[in-house]
Structures are given as structure tokens and as C-alpha cells.
Amino acid sequence: MNKEKILKSSLFFAIGIAIFASWLKIVHRPGAENLMLLSFLAGAIFIITAIREVTSSQKIDRPEKIMWVLGFLFFTGIAGLIYVFSARKRVV
Secondary structure (H helix, E strand, O other): OOHHHHHHHHHHHHHHHHHHHHHHHHOOOOOHHHHHHHHHHHHHHHHHHHHHHHHOOOOOOHHHHHHHHHHHHHOHHHHHHHHHHHHHHHHO
């Protein structure tokens, strides 16, 4: 399986499951906690894969690498979507 497939699928899975689990939590349905955990694990897979890819890149300088790593850690959804849809072509 290539890295791009892992990145996209884990990011979209994490975002989708988090939205669904949040809805379940709002309407007080059982199983929301388990789905949140599953979303967290998918997000962790995305973060680890993306950080490895960014830190091993030779095309960007160190400050930009630090920016991406901090973005992945603190703003996973937003930084992930920006990275997957526009910046990945330039970084890899």
C-alpha cells in the first residue's frame, strides 16, 4: 500500500468517524466512546505517516518542516486537509 493511500484514507476515516461519533454523543447513543477511540487511532496513523513524510523531505527547509509537524500535532484536521489537497505535491 502506498503512502498517499494511507494518508488519505486514514485522514478521511478519522474525520468522518469523529463527526459521526460526535453526533452519536450529542443524541446520547451508545458506542460513541468506542468510535471516538477508533477516530483517534486513525488520526494517529495519519499523524505518524505525515510527520515521517515531511521530516524526510529534501524539498523543504527546516522551519517549514517544523510548521507542518506542529500543524499535524495541534490542528490535525485542518493541516491534514491542506497537506493532502495542496501541499503534498510540493513537499514530496
